[in-house]
Amino acid sequence: MISGILQYEFLQNAFFTGMIIGIIAPLLGVFIVVRRLSLIADALSHVTLAGIAASLLLEKKFVGLSGLNPLYMGMAFSVAGSLFIEKLRAVYKHYQELAIPIILSGGIGLGVIFISLADGFNTDLFSYLFGSVSAVSRLDLWTILIISVLVIALVVLLYKELFLLSFDEEHAKASGIAAKSVHFIFIVMVALVIAASMRIVGILLVSSLMTLPVAASIRIAKGFKQTIFLSMLFGEISVLGGLTISYYIDLAPGGTIVMIAVLILIVTILLKKIAGMRPA
Amino acid sequence: MAQPIIEIAHVSFRYEKEIVLEDINLTINSGDFLGIVGPNGSGKSTLLKLILNLLKVQKGSVKLFGQEISRFKDWQNIGFVSQKANSFNTGFPATVFEVVSSGLTKKLGLFKFMGKTDQAKVMRAIESVGMHEYAGRNIGELSGGQQQRVFIARALVSDPKLLILDEPTVGVDVKNVQSFYEMLDDLNKELGITLLLVTHDIGTISDKVTHVACLNKSLHFHGNTAEFESLNINEMSEIYGHDVHVLTHNHDHHHHHHDKGAGR
Numbered sequence: 261m262i263s264g265i266l267q268y269e270f271l272q273n274a275f276f277t278g279m280i281i282g283i284i285a286p287l288l289g290v291f292i293v294v295r296r297l298s299l300i301a302d303a304l305s306h307v308t309l310a311g312i313a314a315s316l317l318l319e320k321k322f323v324g325l326s327g328l329n330p331l332y333m334g335m336a337f338s339v340a341g342s343l344f345i346e347k348l349r350a351v352y353k354h355y356q357e358l359a360i361p362i363i364l365s366g367g368i369g370l371g372v373i374f375i376s377l378a379d380g381f382n383t384d385l386f387s388y389l390f391g392s393v394s395a396v397s398r399l400d401l402w403t404i405l406i407i408s409v410l411v412i413a414l415v416v417l418l419y420k421e422l423f424l425l426s427f428d429e430e431h432a433k434a435s436g437i438a439a440k441s442v443h444f445i446f447i448v449m450v451a452l453v454i455a456a457s458m459r460i461v462g463i464l465l466v467s468s469l470m471t472l473p474v475a476a477s478i479r480i481a482k483g484f485k486q487t488i489f490l491s492m493l494f495g496e497i498s499v500l501g502g503l504t505i506s507y508y509i510d511l512a513p514g515g516t517i518v519m520i521a522v523l524i525l526i527v528t529i530l531l532k533k534i535a536g537m538r539p540a
Numbered sequence: 541m542a543q544p545i546i547e548i549a550h551v552s553f554r555y556e557k558e559i560v561l562e563d564i565n566l567t568i569n570s571g572d573f574l575g576i577v578g579p580n581g582s583g584k585s586t587l588l589k590l591i592l593n594l595l596k597v598q599k600g601s602v603k604l605f606g607q608e609i610s611r612f613k614d615w616q617n618i619g620f621v622s623q624k625a626n627s628f629n630t631g632f633p634a635t636v637f638e639v640v641s642s643g644l645t646k647k648l649g650l651f652k653f654m655g656k657t658d659q660a661k662v663m664r665a666i667e668s669v670g671m672h673e674y675a676g677r678n679i680g681e682l683s684g685g686q687q688q689r690v691f692i693a694r695a696l697v698s699d700p701k702l703l704i705l706d707e708p709t710v711g712v713d714v715k716n717v718q719s720f721y722e723m724l725d726d727l728n729k730e731l732g733i734t735l736l737l738v739t740h741d742i743g744t745i746s747d748k749v750t751h752v753a754c755l756n757k758s759l760h761f762h763g764n765t766a767e768f769e770s771l772n773i774n775e776m777s778e779i780y781g782h783d784v785h786v787l788t789h790n791h792d793h794h795h796h797h798h799d800k801g802a803g804r
Binding site: 294296417418420421423424426427428430431432434435436437438477478481482483484485486487 | 615620622628629631632633634635637638639641642644645646648650651652654676677678
């Protein structure tokens with residue numbers, strides 16, 4: 261496989277993109293999970309699908325737009341979707357979780373319309389749904405690299421604020437930190453990372469890369485920093501392991517990645533059980 | 541000369557037509573440990589909100605550290621541990637050290653990182669509530685009383701001169717209430733922090749407090765603890781509607797038989 265990576269550009273793109281995603285998706289995932297916003301990732305990935313379908317439609321109908329990278333439109337839709345979720349959460353103060361199904365179904369509805377307008381499914385769209393190693397371009401890799409540098413820098417710089425906002429939202433607001441702005445930056449970062457991740461794992465599986473490694477690390481980690489570290493480690497193992505296995509035995513990479521993440525989760529649950537049974 | 545920290549003069553407050561507070565006069569001096577007791581609906585939370593400037597004063601005046609509350613700016617001098625601290629997500633994967641560190645977020649400011657002195661400060665705050673052995677433990681593994689101590693440490697870490705506690709013993713085991721008060725007593729005596737504690741449960745007011753105020757729309761009693769204990773039972777019943785006891789060291793067993801539903 262190493263020789264394959266050295267030889268083929270598409271394999272390089274896929275592996276480097278995978279390595280980046282394996283770190284930033286769980287990194288943001290930790291904050292999403294502890295704030296009980298896990299389903300936001302699902303809603304936004306479906307909105308991203310609508311953006312990609314729109315982009316593919318434009319590409320088909322207007323020859324002049326054939327060079328358009330669907331990733332950008334996907335990101336634009338995802339960010340817009342995240343802002344809508346925030347608006348809806350403000351509207352339905354007592355039913356904040358309503359925002360998620362509203363945006364999720366809106367995203368699918370819009371996506372399906374665009375797909376039908378573009379005369380149905382094609383391989384391109386299929387690769388976005390389930391992820392594809394061969395579809396990652398060099399331009400995608402650069403875009404995702406820039407996003408990840410931005411995301412990591414922001415999380416490091418705003419770590420204190422993000423922690424306080426996650427642990428105790430009331431206190432964060434009362435203590436006078438710029439809670440609203442920090443939350444806004446956070447949700448836009450989530451939208452961007454979701455759009456960036458779907459190249460590898462696919463729209464249907466993006467949220468799993470943000471939640472499964474976190475679900476595993478939360479079982480065994482001591483403290484928040486360790487939770488973040490272990491989540492990124494588990495995410496990275498899942499992505500690299502999944503890509504390697506799928507390369508050798510020709511499986512769908514997205515599915516393989518997710519199944520490894522599930523396996524890690526099961527192992528941590530079992531380990532915790534065994535540790536708990538031992539007399540202390 | 542003791543310096544007044546909170547001065548409340550002729551404060552009345554009403555929501556719509558309902559009068560919640562009536563002509564309250566109360567002064568808390570530097571070094572005091574004041575317990576305010578009152579049944580639910582007695583206006584305790586409203587009084588706290590007025591002191592914390594979460595509600596605007598309608599009538600009368602509130603001064604903090606000698607300054608009119610509308611012009612008061614030094615909020616970092618006031619630490620507040622809310623009742624809500626009990627309802628945080630107990631599965632949250634953060635250590636005691638990390639939780640207490642979060643109390644420095646505002647003070648450090650955006651894009652600033654904790655230095656060595658800040659970390660030492662966090663450890664001191666954890667030690668001052670007697671939780672140093674637990675600094676590396678996840679917050680969710682602790683008992684309600686221990687968690688409450690951690691939240692007090694979080695409030696202490698930014699060096700407040702006044703600490704306000706809203707129903708701090710709600711999640712605390714009855715048998716641990718006494719040691720909880722001893723810890724507050726240490727903060728009060730050794731660190732010189734002025735304490736204001738509000739509770740509906742008169743059974744949890746201990747002799748560690750230096751002053752007691754009974755609130756039920758208006759202030760029924762305000763004095764030191766000795767005077768409070770010598771209060772005629774009839775007078776107390778007038779405020780509370782039934783028999784009450786004050787928790788002290790000497791007749792500790794009184795407390796165990798005490799009706800926990802007092803004032804409810």
